[in-house]
Amino acid sequence: MKLLIVSGLSGSGKSIALDTLEDCGYYCIDNLPVSLLDDFITRVMLTDKVTYAKTAIGIDSRNPSDSLLNFSESMNAIRKKKIDCEVIFMQAEESVLLKRYSETRRKHPLTDFNTPLKEALRIEKEMLTPIARYASFVIDTSRTHYHELRELIRNQIGERDTRQISLQFQSFGFKHGIPLDADFVFDARSLPNPYWLPELRGLTGKDDAVIEFLKSQPLVNEFYQDIAGLLERWVARFEAEGRSYLTIAVGCTGGQHRSVYLIDSLAKRFRSPFLNVIVRHRELH
Structure with missing residues (x-):
């Protein structure tokens, strides 16, 4: 069984990555709480090994910070279950992320009346450090457009023979x-x-x-x-x-x-x- 955990900074292209993996035959779930990861693997993936033979899960800063801090425990539990798991971490330069949020006018998940966007980006980067440490593959999308990112995901991850190094x-x-x-x-x-x-x-x-x-x-x-x-x-x-x-x-x-x-x-x-x-x-x- 193959499990991909897709994480990274908000605005770096995680949704595009999950959509592309879905096109490549992965069963995709966005924003699964880290606290439910072990239960999902035990009660869902291992129960139906056909449907969930290739699964991609998005995990980001919408999780509680204490759950993200315990990400290493979740990874250890996955490895004990003998599941082939890789972490894909996506990032972009701060100036690029600020521009993207300005253009789309979307709200960053960590912004509020007391937390401006630039501060939210800093907090998010720190929160996701426990996941970034486990990254098998880091994608910097600062100068990557939509179609190029989809092609990169397909070639590097979605359609790669798992026995080969890319x-x-x-x-x-x-x-x-x-x-x-x-x-x-x-x-x-x-x-x-x-x-x-x-x-x-x-x-x-x-x-x-x-x-x-x-x-x-x-x-x-x-x-x-x-x-x-x-x-x-x-x-x-x-x-x-x-x-x-x-x-x-x-x-x-x-x-x-x-x-x-x-x-x-x-x-x-x-x-x-x-x-x-x-x-x-x-x-x-």
Whole structure:
């Protein structure tokens, strides 16, 4: 049996994640109290193992704070029942969350006459820390639009073979911020930059002219080989330790040329029947 616990900050996209998982065949429940989690597993999931073979449960800050503090006890109880359980934690930058609430005009669950939105976000982050500590996979949605998030959930979680580790290769631009959900971050800004060639400036790392330019640079090839060698040595060890997801991010200045080329090259090298490989170019969207 498979149980996914979807949690995270309000406004980060938990509802979209649950809707997507439902489309992938999961039985989804939003806002189940942590205090009822053990009873639900014992009296519902284990009673009807067909209907609830794949279940996703949303747990968020609408729970009482003392229940969230005891989340570790709930996880220990789940593990004793031999259920395959993973925690998906979703987050976004504070400025992005403030903007989303301003645009949608929805009320944050922790705001009241004495608690403004910014303070509610801080309190919520602290309340959910016990769940975040158990996260198998962290999704930062600060620069992820609706359709991209759905695709990411489907590829990484909803339709993944549970026997495979998922590798997400992501390019980004340092001037737009480092991805918060990356496990490995590599800085390609010291490599030769196609941007300074007028004929390549308007292209990206997906265009043949840029690819040929970067392929001809010894430093680029050396950088690529070092990252590939590191991952070839360590991915299997992460998988052996029970990791289901690993995000490798490569950044350059703007996220258009060097990082895009390197990420596509790494993804091509590691794509196989034994690995679930996802590619994301953050700044190309």
